[in-house]
Amino acid sequence: MDYTNLPYVVEPMRLRDIEEVMEIERAPFLSPWSARAYRYELLDNDSSHYFVARQRWAERTGSGLLTRARRSLGVGIRPAVLGYGGFWLRHGEAHISTIAVQPNWRRRGIGELLLVAMLDRATELGAERATLEVRVSNVTAQNLYYKYGFQQVELRRHYYHDSDEDALSMSTGRLTSATFQSHFRQVKQALWEKLTHFSFR
Numbered sequence: 001m002d003y004t005n006l007p008y009v010v011e012p013m014r015l016r017d018i019e020e021v022m023e024i025e026r027a028p029f030l031s032p033w034s035a036r037a038y039r040y041e042l043l044d045n046d047s048s049h050y051f052v053a054r055q056r057w058a059e060r061t062g063s064g065l066l067t068r069a070r071r072s073l074g075v076g077i078r079p080a081v082l083g084y085g086g087f088w089l090r091h092g093e094a095h096i097s098t099i100a101v102q103p104n105w106r107r108r109g110i111g112e113l114l115l116v117a118m119l120d121r122a123t124e125l126g127a128e129r130a131t132l133e134v135r136v137s138n139v140t141a142q143n144l145y146y147k148y149g150f151q152q153v154e155l156r157r158h159y160y161h162d163s164d165e166d167a168l169s170m171s172t173g174r175l176t177s178a179t180f181q182s183h184f185r186q187v188k189q190a191l192w193e194k195l196t197h198f199s200f201r
């Protein structure tokens with residue numbers, strides 16, 4: 001599916017994004033990852049695949065004209081990081097290690113878009129399935145995962161050291177199976193319609 005008409009881009013996370021990622025990271029998590037952990041993922045972990053989402057076009061503020069002029073001149077304006085996500089590809093399994101969206105930008109489909117991009121990339125790389133852990137209390141994230149065909153496979157007791165909370169271990173079916181792909185196409189299509197409808201162009 002073509003990502004080019006969407007109002008957001010999803011691109012590989014780079015070192016220069018880490019500072020913005022950390023700002024988002026501090027908001028939602030009880031145990032945020034450190035900038036050092038992200039640097040390790042980007043520089044030293046061969047199995048990691050991390051992405052950021054940002055607006056495709058720089059926000060039109062009071063200086064909208066100037067922004068458009070700079071864009072047409074090709075002057076680099078990088079819109080802010082609105083969300084990020086990552087997975088580790090090991091033994092044919094794409095394990096989603098993190099996903100988060102800037103609090104003010106939630107409920108606009110960005111989390112979904114990041115998940116779709118990760119599932120697409122994992123499939124391209126030959127992953128057989130995608131897995132993850134999520135706090136039992138995090139119903140918001142669970143809804144997102146259920147929407148994309150993840151199912152609970154195990155309850156991991158006392159999984160989170162910060163709060164002693166249990167985790168649901170979730171997994172998709174085989175990513176290339178007709179069942180998964182048919183459902184994936186449907187939800188993705190609906191997301192594309194929603195995102196292009198709310199385009200900020």
Ligand SMILES: CC(C)(COP(=O)(O)OP(=O)(O)OC[C@H]1O[C@@H](n2cnc3c(N)ncnc32)[C@H](O)[C@@H]1OP(=O)(O)O)[C@@H](O)C(=O)NCCC(=O)NCCS
Pocket residue numbers: 028098099100101102105106107108109110111112113133134135138139140141143144145147
């Ligand atoms: C989970 C998270 C990434 C979702 O991002 P988002 O951009 O707000 O989500 P989207 O707008 O793409 O919503 C996609 C789906 O997620 C679910 N969802 C998102 N927000 C929800 C909410 N407040 N309540 C219930 N379900 C919600 C819904 O199923 C939604 O689909 P719908 O729009 O058809 O109802 C975001 O809430 C977040 O950053 N949370 C904090 C970090 C976190 O918990 N990460 C997961 C760790 S496992």
